[in-house]
Every structure is written in C-alpha cells, then in structure tokens.
Amino acid sequence: GAGVSQTPSNKVTEKGKYVELRCDPISGHTALYWYRQSLGQGPEFLIYFQGTGAADDSGLPNDRFFAVRPEGSVSTLKIQRTERGDSAVYLCASSRLRGVRAFFGQGTRLTVV
C-alpha cells in the first residue's frame, strides 16, 4: 500500500481482556515504531524494531505489553490483561532507516471499559 496501515481503527475491549493491534508498514521500510498517545499529549514512544528484532523497547510501560515483527514487515502490538489506563490511540510508524523521515499510520483507538 501507499502508506502505513493500522487495523483495527477502533477497538473496544473489556478490562482484563487481551488485545492485538496490527501495523502494516510501507514496503521496504526496515524501521518500525510503536507510540501511544493520550488525549492532549504528544505521542509517547513504546518500542522500535530494526528488521525483525526489537532494538529498543525502553518505552514499554510494563510486561503486559509486547510487540513482534516476525518477518520484518507486519508488526503486532499485544496487550495482556488490559486496564482502563491503557485506553489511548496507538500509533505505528515506519521509515527506511532509523533517524530519518518517518511515516505514521492513522492509529488504532483503544478503549478499555
């Protein structure tokens, strides 16, 4: 596709449930980032992939959050035992290389009720 695609665009889940958020980066982009954005705040870094490996996961808030990118393309952000505080917009971005222009998806709005 022409841009970064994130699915679903909206997700409502009950507290305690498990969710998966998907990101399809731009073809050929080796760097992939996940961010979380709460209302009125700037995006908060979660994790960065270079190829298949998580090169920097320093932003993951706790061990309920995990992300994979098994073939170096599509990535999935997984959240276990969701809490109401996890409600936010989750953004994915990709770039040719780290440190250069990044392209963002439209985000997945997660609501935990």
Added chain:
Amino acid sequence: DAKTTQPNSMESNEEEPVHLPCNHSTISGTDYIHWYRQLPSQGPEYVIHGLTSNVNNRMASLAIAEDRKSSTLILHRATLRDAAVYYCILMNRDDKIIFGKGTRLHILP
C-alpha cells in the same frame, strides 16, 4: 534526548504567514531539527528537517539560527487545513522520535 521548548498555542489569520518558534539551547552538533505536525484525528506527518542551513520545501520553510539554539518553522500562507499541533524535535541519525507537547496552531478564517 535533547529538549525543545515551544509555545503551547498560537493563532494566525488565514492566508497570512505563520512563524512557529522552537528553542533548543542544548542542541548537539549532530542533532538534526525535525518538524512534524498532527492534524485532528490523524497520525503525525513529516513537515521538514534541517541541520545548519535554512531549508525550503512545498509545505514550509525552516529557518535555523546561526548558533542553532533556536529555529522557526514558517508557513508562508496559512490555510484552515494547517490547523494542527506542530512538534519540533531534535534527532541524531539512529535516533527515535521523541515528541514533546508541541504548539497547537489555530487558524482564524
């Protein structure tokens, strides 16, 4: 990560130029100055970046102070579609993007 300081919000009239300031007094010699913007209900989008010299592209111009401790994003003729949050970010090569709170730009018709 180096820090930037931006005004929380600014207003401008439609079809007039807009100058969005950014202070980055602790910038290092290898930090690039990047600007992204985020339109309502959308992901951030790249606007422009530079290192030392002023830069122009179809979206905007970036004016960088000689000492590099500040920069200004210039929108030459604002439209209603330019209403967004604008983020000024310092990045080395091999850095991740760290967002601050940005400047919320309001455009008055």
